[in-house]
Amino acid sequence: MNEWRRERAAREARIEAGRAQVEGKAEGKVVPADRVVALLEAILRPGDRVCLEGDNQKQADCLARGLVQCDPARVHDLHMVQSGVVLPEHLDVFETGIARRLDYSYSGPQGARIARMLYGGQIELGAVHTYLELFARYFVDLTPNVALIAGVSADRDGNLYTGPNTEDTPTVVEATAFKNGVVVAQVNEIVDRVPRVDIPGDRIDFVVEADKPFYVEPLFTRDPAAMTETQILIAMMAIKGIYAEYGVRRLNHGIGFGTAAIELLLPTYGERLGLKGEIATHWALNPHPTLIPAIESGWVRQVHCFGSEVGMDRYIRERPDIFFTGADGSLRSNRAFCQTAGLYACDMFIGATLQIDLAGHSSTVTQSRVAGFGGAPNMGSDPHGRRHPSDTWMKAGREAGGVGDPSLMRGRKLVVQLVETFGDGLVPTFVERLDAMELARKIGLELAPVMIYGDDVTHIVTEEGIANLLLCRDADEREQAIRGVAGYTEIGRGRDRAKVEELRGRGIIRRPEDLGIEPLDADRSLLAARSIKDLVHWSGGLYEPPAKFRNW
C-alpha cells in the first residue's frame, strides 16, 4: 500500500463494509430505510468526525434516528461537526457515548439542554462557530470522515436534488467527498430522473430512502397580526434615519419583528418618502413572507437565499426574476454563498438581539441557554477584507472618522441593532453585564458567546431614538449614546442628561421628532399587510402558509 493513499484505502474499506451490510437489498446506491443502522455501524469508526446534517431549517432526521440506534460498543467517541444542533437525537448521541466531542454553530431549540450537558461534562465542546467559520474549518482541520445529509430526491446513481432548502449540503459534501470521506444521503423519494442535479452522484456513496419526508422548520415567518405600534415606530425611524440617509440598497435583515415591520412599511411609508428604487433593492435574505408586498410593488430587484421558507415554494417558482432558481424552476439556496454575500456584498446588516451592554456588545444567550449563532455574527461584522467602494460604505467610513489621504480611507459596513428597550416579559434589553459572560464562566468557555461585538455595531435603534455610534469619538461617548436610547431601563435612567443632550446636538442621538416622525403616526394601518391572509392575497394565492400561521 502506498503510504500516500492511506485515507483513500480506508474510505474504500468503509464503503466495502457498508455494501456488505446491504448485500442483495440495495439497488445501485439505494439502501432501504430498515438497513440504516447496519449501514452506519459498518461505515463509522470510533473517533470519526461526522457531520449529521442539521441546518437551521432542514434536518437529516431519518439518519439521526439511525445513528442514535447504533451500538455504542461499535460506534463511539464520534466528533460531531455540524452547523445545527436542533433535533433531540443530535444530543441523545452524547448521552449514550456514541459521540463525545462537538463543534457547531446553532442550537436554537436545544439551547437549554446543550447548556446542561456542557455543564454536566457530557459534551466535550470544541467551539461555537459562526457559519462561515465552521464551513471554513471543514476544509482545514474539521474535515468530516462521514457526512450524513438530506435531500428531496435521488436517482439510483446518487444524483441528488436537494430542493429549495439546499442550505449547507453542497459545502458539507464538497469537504467530505473530495477528502476521502463517505457521504450518505437520505431522500424523501427515489426517482428515475431528478428534477435537477444539485449534487452529482459521484459524490454520494449511499442513498437512503427515508421513512418520512425530512422535517423543515418555518423559522422566518413573522405574522403581521402580531406586529406592535412600537415595532412600527422603530421601523419608521430606521427607514428614515438610516436606509434613506445612507441610501442602503444592498442588505440583509434579521428574523425579528422589527425588520419584518420594515419589510411591510417599504410599499407604504417608504413609498411616501419617495425611496422606491433608492433603497433595499438587493438582498441576501431567506424568502421572508413579509417581503412579498415589497416584491409585488416593485421594490426588490433580487434576493439570494441561505435556505427556503415553508410555504414560499410556489411563489418563488413564479418570480424567477427575483430569486435564484434552477432549470427545474425551484429555488436554489446555498448557505455558504449567501453568508459570504451577506458579509462582503451587503452594505448593511440590521437585526434584533436580546441583550446589549454599555460597550455595544450584544448576545442572545441567557444564563440557561446556549443558542449558538445564526447568520448574524458573519453578516453583522465589518469585513476588513472588503475592497470595493459604495456610497453607503464610504459615507459610514467618513463618519467613523477616517483621516489621512481619502484614497487610503476604508469604508464601514452598517451594523444596526433594532431593539425595544424592554423585551418579552418586560426584561430590559440594556444591561451592565451580558449573561453570556456568566454562562461562559459557569461552563468554562474561553470566549463568551457574543453575537455582535461592540466595535462592529454602528447604530442602535430603539423606540426612544437612534444612537449613531460611528460618530462617537471615545468610550464615554459611546456609553452615553447607548444610555441615551435605553429608555426607562436601569441603564437608560443612569444617563448623564447634559452629555446626552450634547450628543443629540451633534446628531449622535436622534429622537423621532428630530427625524420628523410623529410617534402617533406609527399605526398598524401603515403595514402593507396586517395578517398572513393579506400576504396570501399579495402573492396572488401563491404563498401557502403553514397551518400554525393561519386564522381561516
Added chain:
Amino acid sequence: MIDRLADPTSASWYEASARARIDGLLDAGGFREFVGPEQRRMSPHLPLFDLPRAFDDGMVVGEGILDGRPVLVAAQEGRFMGGAFGEVHGAKLVGLLRAARQRKPAAVLILFDTGGVRLQEANAGETAIAEVMRAIAEVRALGVPVIGLIGGRAGAYGGGGLIAGTCSRLAVSESGRISVSGPEVIETNRGAEEFDSRDRALVWRTMGGKHRRLTGGADAFADDTVAAFRAAALNLIGRAPAFDLATLEAEQARLEQRLARFGDCREATEIWSRLGVNDPAAVPATTASAFDALLSGLGETTHDAR
C-alpha cells in the same frame, strides 16, 4: 399628521379598538358613553396580582344612533386582558342591559371580543356572565332584539360564547371565533390528538366564523370591515325572532336534529359535505362574496339554533 392609508369605510374590524368599532358602527357623533374612563371605575382585584388596570376595565358601554334609531351598545376591548369578564367589566354590561328594559331602544348591540372570564376575579366574572344571560332574556322578552357582533382577535369564548348563544341574532366574520372551551383548554384536557391547538387551520375550521355561519350558529357573515358589520347589524335587527315558547321549542328541535345529523362527524369538513358543500376543502380560502353565494345555494343555514 401624515394621511392614514386606511380608507375609513374599509377599516378592519379585527384591527380596530373597541372605541373605533363603535365610532364606525354608529351614526357619526351620536355616541354617549356611560361610566366612561374619566370615572376610573377600575378593577378592585387586579392590584392584588400586581397587574395593570384600565380606566374602562376593557368594556365600553353607552347609547347612540344607528341609522337614525336609538340603540344601546357594549364593546369589549380585546387588547386589555383578552377582553375577559371581571367584576366591573361584567357589571357595566349588566347595567346596560337593565337600562334597556326601561329605555326600549331599537336594539342592544354587543361587540364581543373576549376569551371568557378573567381568572383573577373569576367568581365576580362568572356571576356577571349569569346576570348578563338573565338580563338578555328579559330584554328580549320585552321585544328588544339583542345583536351580537363577533370579529375580534379574542373571538367569543368561555362565558362570552354562552352569552352569544342567548342573543337574538349573531353576525360573525371569518376571523371571528365562537366557542366555550378554547383550543388550548381542549388540548390540555384531552390531548393534542383530540385537538391540536397549534393547527390554526383546524381551530378556524372548528370554531371560526365560516363554520359557525354554515351550521347556523351565526345568522350573518360579514367581511372584516367596520362597514360590513354595520350593514349586518342593521339587517339582523330587522329580522330578529320573537322570544316566545314557539321559538324556543323550534330551537330545541333543530338542535336535536343537528346532533342526529352530524353527531358522528369527526371534522368540520364532513359536516360541510353533508350540508351539501361540493368542495369542503376549498371553503376556508373562499372570499366573502363567494362564501355568500355558497350560503345562498345551501338554503338551510338560517335558523335559530346555535
